[in-house]
Amino acid sequence: NCAPLLDFEKRPLGGGAPMRLCEAYAGKVVVIVNTASKCGYTPQYESLESLYSQRKDEGLVILGFPSNDFGAQEPGTEQQIAEFCRLTYGVEFPMFEKTHAAEAQADPLYQGLAQAAGGEFPRWNFHKYVVGRDGRLLKSFKSGIDPKSSEFMRVIEDALKASAS
DSSP states (O other): OGGGHHHHEOOOOTTTTOOEHHHTTSEEEEEEEOOOTTTTTTTHHHHHHHHHHHHHGGTEEEEEEEOSTTOOOSSOOOHHHHHHHHHHHHHHHOOBBBOOSSSSGGOHHHHHHHTTTTOOSSSTTTOOOEEESSOOOOEEETSSOOSSSSSHHHHHHHHHSOOOO
């Protein structure tokens, strides 16, 4: 019984077998973010990793999807991206294959998220979608909203308190 919003197979960054997101992260609060290594918002990796390490035991997971759609700010190979994330920001949260997030050529994952968000596609790197434990979209956050902001944290806190139905 997979939530349609997360019913996609994605391959982990740098290789490995594709995994069905809805099965791997069932009952979790999921933050989906399109990432880039050479963006003004790239330091959000630090906030995202901090949030993940503090709250993963409560059921939070952050899924990063590198995208080269905005300003060509993710030109590297998957290996380069993986090394950058790990070495520069100590990223431990799951990262996946490069994925198109921009409306013009959006991956079906992003098409579904944007549709659930009333047509709001990412317009830049580090756009964040928060999906509740029940697999429904709770909120969409534009790139400029830092994961440490009170607005973002309030949605995460409420989502973590809610039980999966």
